Amino acid sequence: xxxxxxxxxxxxxxxxxxxxxxxxxxxxxxxxxxxxxxxxxxxxxxxxxxxxxxxxxxxxxxxxxxxxxxxxxxxxxxxxxxxxxxxxxxxxxxxxxxxxxxxxxxxxxxxxxxxxxxxxxxxxxxxxxxxxxxxxxxxxxxxxxxxxxxxxxxxxxxxxxxxxxxxxxxxxxxxxxxxxxxxxxxxxxxxxxxxxxxxxxxxxxxxxxx
Amino acid sequence: xxxxxxxxxxxxxxxxxxxxxxxxxxxxxxxxxxxxxxxxxxxxxxxxxxxxxxxxxxxxxxxxxxxxxxxxxxxxxxxxxxxxxxxxxxxxxxxxxxxxxxxxxxxxxxxxxxxxxxxxxxxxxxxxxxxxxxxxxxxxxxxxxxxxxxxxxxxxxxxxxxxxxxxxxxxxxxxxxxxxxxxxxxxxxxxxxxxxxxxxxxxxxxxxxx
DNA sequence: TGTGCAAGTAAGTGACTACTTGCATTCAGG
DNA sequence: CCTGAATGCAAGTAGTCACTTACTTGCACA
Numbered sequence: 001x002x003x004x005x006x007x008x009x010x011x012x013x014x015x016x017x018x019x020x021x022x023x024x025x026x027x028x029x030x031x032x033x034x035x036x037x038x039x040x041x042x043x044x045x046x047x048x049x050x051x052x053x054x055x056x057x058x059x060x061x062x063x064x065x066x067x068x069x070x071x072x073x074x075x076x077x078x079x080x081x082x083x084x085x086x087x088x089x090x091x092x093x094x095x096x097x098x099x100x101x102x103x104x105x106x107x108x109x110x111x112x113x114x115x116x117x118x119x120x121x122x123x124x125x126x127x128x129x130x131x132x133x134x135x136x137x138x139x140x141x142x143x144x145x146x147x148x149x150x151x152x153x154x155x156x157x158x159x160x161x162x163x164x165x166x167x168x169x170x171x172x173x174x175x176x177x178x179x180x181x182x183x184x185x186x187x188x189x190x191x192x193x194x195x196x197x198x199x200x201x202x203x204x205x206x207x208x209x210x
Numbered sequence: 211x212x213x214x215x216x217x218x219x220x221x222x223x224x225x226x227x228x229x230x231x232x233x234x235x236x237x238x239x240x241x242x243x244x245x246x247x248x249x250x251x252x253x254x255x256x257x258x259x260x261x262x263x264x265x266x267x268x269x270x271x272x273x274x275x276x277x278x279x280x281x282x283x284x285x286x287x288x289x290x291x292x293x294x295x296x297x298x299x300x301x302x303x304x305x306x307x308x309x310x311x312x313x314x315x316x317x318x319x320x321x322x323x324x325x326x327x328x329x330x331x332x333x334x335x336x337x338x339x340x341x342x343x344x345x346x347x348x349x350x351x352x353x354x355x356x357x358x359x360x361x362x363x364x365x366x367x368x369x370x371x372x373x374x375x376x377x378x379x380x381x382x383x384x385x386x387x388x389x390x391x392x393x394x395x396x397x398x399x400x401x402x403x404x405x406x407x408x409x410x411x412x413x414x415x416x417x418x419x420x
Numbered sequence: 421t422g423t424g425c426a427a428g429t430a431a432g433t434g435a436c437t438a439c440t441t442g443c444a445t446t447c448a449g450g
Numbered sequence: 451c452c453t454g455a456a457t458g459c460a461a462g463t464a465g466t467c468a469c470t471t472a473c474t475t476g477c478a479c480a
Contacts, residue, residue, distance in 0.1 A: 018314070019310055021232055025439080026436090026438095034458090035459070036438095036439090037440085037441095037459085038458080046437095046438065093313060097310045099368065100229055100310035100311075101310075113372050113373050116369070117373055117376060141378055143377065144384075144391050147362050147365065148391060149358075150365060151361035151362035151363070154361060154364075155364050156357060156361065159326070162319055162320075162323050166326065166327060166330035166353070166360075168353040168357060174357075178354065178358060181350065181358060185394060185395030234467070234468085235469080244428095245427070247429085248427065250468085250470080251426085255468080256469090422480090424478090425477090425478090426476090426477090427474100428474080428475070428476095430472090434467100434469100436466080436467070436468105437465075438463105440461100440462080440463075441462080442459105442461090443460090445456100445457080445459095446456085446458095447454100449453090449454095450452090
């Protein structure tokens with residue numbers, strides 16, 4: 001049904017603006033251009049409506065794939081990071097509301113956690129592929145590295161609006177700066193040497209390629 | 211006054227469990243062991259009570275100082291990171307609630323943002339001191355590096371409860387693993403080789419000591 | 421012994437909450 | 451043309467919300 005989708009979208013929008021308690025059935029109905037009673041006819045209760053709405057929006061994830069066989073790490077990881085950060089930025093206010101709801105409505109939190117879980121798994125696999133192909137040193141922990149990059153991206157997406165001065169500028173290059181920084185840390189910053197910030201290291205670090 | 215403090219503490223506790231709308235005056239009064247009317251006699255309204263409560267709790271920050279003159283980067287930054295992550299972990303649920311409230315109650319968000327702002331400034335200054343003393347390479351951006359470490363710590367503190375499997379183990383060493391990873395990225399991972407997680411690296415990487 | 425303040429108690433206000441019921445309207449298909 | 455499903459509308463229910471008023475109690479101090 002068309003109506004269902006409209007209501008779900010409206011519910012997600014209102015939730016991301018007002019949170020669970022603030023997302024009243026009246027507001028949702030108004031946003032959907034629908035009578036309040038219709039909500040209950042479709043979904044029975046506010047709880048199931050909001051749960052379904054959240055499941056609906058977490059379907060479409062903005063994560064792009066990382067190649068199974070890395071070729072140009074800086075290019076590939078920058079693109080991935082930029083896609084990921086814009087996914088998070090678009091949804092930042094919903095993510096904040098969802099995070100604050102995990103104690104009282106864990107089901108919502110669980111379905112939202114699939115996105116970062118998948119992102120992290122993808123990223124770990126990619127870093128391991130870098131090791132395997134000899135494109136990175138082998139003496140670092142993928143989970144630690146992945147947590148660093150994901151944390152930087154996540155923190156930037158959540159916090160820049162409130163404390164823009166603590167994050168690197170310009171905002172639209174930040175994700176690729178994090179990615180480049182990470183690759184340099186794992187000794188994979190050769191190839192694609194277009195960025196000036198890694199030029200110096202190039203001279204000295206053939207060190208660990210096994 | 212003694213009573214004031216008790217009420218403020220109770221309000222902060224209830225807020226961190228239920229969020230702004232869920233923190234009803236009844237619940238706060240109950241938690242404080244005080245009559246509901248007393249809240250209004252002291253603070254006039256729920257809004258000012260909660261604002262005052264948040265200002266009160268953000269006074270005491272668990273951030274320790276970083277030395278102005280770095281001596282042992284790994285040791286110093288690990289200690290700082292561990293103190294910071296346990297500060298965040300203790301307050302994770304309040305932080306989540308506060309973050310979801312920044313749109314509707316910006317004043318609360320603003321006073322909470324002082325902690326990460328100060329942490330970031332301290333960290334940047336420390337990284338710059340590393341550069342100045344020749345303990346790190348000079349071709350990285352301090353803000354980027356700081357955002358990476360703070361992001362990793364923040365993400366870990368917020369997310370481990372819900373998706374423990376994507377973060378490095380053990381949890382109580384994670385902060386120092388992030389710190390060590392960062393220092394290695396900036397070429398400052400020599401000295402203080404007591405931690406096992408960098409033992410392997412020790413053999414091969416004298417590389418960047420300028 | 422009397423005064424004044426801090427706090428509790430009880431009751432109530434009007435607005436809002438999720439949710440229900442009953443009935444009128446619209447419109448498509450047989 | 452009739453039927454039935456989808457929807458709107460008006461009203462109502464029982465509960466909670468922040469907040470107020472009016473009054474009582476207990477204790478310190480003079």
